[in-house]
Amino acid sequence: MTATTEVAGPVRGLALADALAWEASCLADIAAGRRTASARLWSCEPALVAPARMARLPGFARACTRAADAGWPVHLRATGGDLVPQGPGIVNLTLMFREPQGAASTLEDAYKRLTAPICEALSDAGIPSRYGAVSGAFCDGRFNVIVTGRKFAGTAQRWRPMAGGMAVQTHAMMLIRTPDENTIATLNRFYQDCGINRVIHAMAHVGLQELFQLAGRKATQHRFLRMIADRARSCPEAALPCGLPLRGQRGVRSPAR
C-alpha cells in the first residue's frame, strides 16, 4: 500500500523499510565513530512495527499474513517495546547520539533527552504533559509522554557498546491523529492471532489534532513540529531532515543490521 503523508514541513515522508534501514546504518556509524549524533523527524505509510523478539511467537507468521491482507504490512524493528502502528497520522522522532564512557548516562536520562523537545513544544502550546504508563495504550511504558491521562507519544531505545562509550538510538512516535477504531482493531486482532492476551483501547490515546482541536489548521501543527525539529537539531551534529522517496511495502521486513 502506498500513502502520502499528510504532514510536511520538517517531517519527511519515508518508506518504513528505508527509515528502519537508516536508523540501523546511523547507529552503526555512531558505534564506529564515523559520526557523533543524528536526528530525523519522519512519517511513513500504514504498517505495523513489531520488536524482533515477537517473531518467535507461534502465531506470528499467520498474524503477519492477516495484517498484510488487511493493508497493514508488518516490519520488525531493533528497539525494545511492543507492537505499534505507523501511518500518516503518526510522526516519529529518531534521535541518536554517543554517550562517552564515564558520562553516567542511563536509559532514564536518554528518555528525558529524547522527549524534552516534545514536552517543551507541548508546554509552549499551553499543553501540560508528563511521563507515565497508560492502561490500554499500545506499546505501553513508563516513559510515554501523556497528556490529560492519555498517551500522546511512545518511546523506545537501543544501546550498543562502542570504543569509549555507548551508541544510543532513541525513538519517539507522536500521535498526530487519535488512532481510529480500525487501527485499534488491527492491533487487537494481531495480538489475538499471536496468542497474546492484551486489549488496546482507542481512548487511551490522544492525537495532536484533538489536543489542538485544529482539524484543517495544519499551520499550527507544522509550527509545533518545526519547534520539535529545531530543538532536536540542537543535538550536536544532528541532521534534520533527510528525505528519501516514499513507497509502499508489503510483507514482513527486517531492519538492516
Add this chain to the structure above:
Amino acid sequence: MATEVKVPQGLWQDDGMEAVITNWLASDGATVRKGALIAEIMVEKSQFEVTAPADGVLKISKQIDDIVRKGDVIGQIT
C-alpha cells in the same frame, strides 16, 4: 580462566528494575571473539546489546526470557 558475561551495571538507575534476555546471538559452546555481539537484553522498552568480554568458548547460564538484574552473570567465556 573464565570471564563472566554480565548484565551491564550503570545503564539504568532503578536497582529493582528487572530486564529480560530477549536473544542469544551466539550458541552455547560457540567460539566467540571479544567485542562480538552475543546477546540482547530488554528493560523499560530499551534493548541493550551485550558483547563478548573476551575471546573463547561461550557457556550460557541464563536462557531467553529469563529475568535478570543489573550485574547478573548470564554466561561465561573460557
